[in-house]
Amino acid sequence: GRAVEESRDLDSVLSMALEAVVESTSAESGEIWLADREGEGVVLRRHHGAAKEAFLEISDSRPGEGYPGIVVETGSPILVHDLTNDDRFLRQKVKAAGFRT
DSSP, rough: OOHHHHHHHHHHHHHHHHHHHHHHHSSSEEEEEEOOOTSSSSEEEEEEESOHHHHHTEEOOOSSSHHHHHHHHHHHOOSSGGGOOOOTOOHHHHHHOOOOO
């Protein structure tokens, strides 16, 4: 709520909101993905936290492709406790950086 009160700029609102979520949950990293302009998939709009370069390995997904694309296609969240053994997670650099959930 504070982010929207402080700015009407979408990028600023997304950055402030994501930072607040990551910090309040003690997560190492977080992301916001938004539908692309053509409505054919999603694009990574914001990242906050550790290993930014690893997370930028893939920054867009088509429906059904990788976690973001699966969520867009199904409308359901995904919770995984072992990325290393889940073929749906496509970012190898994130796995190599030691992220597991």
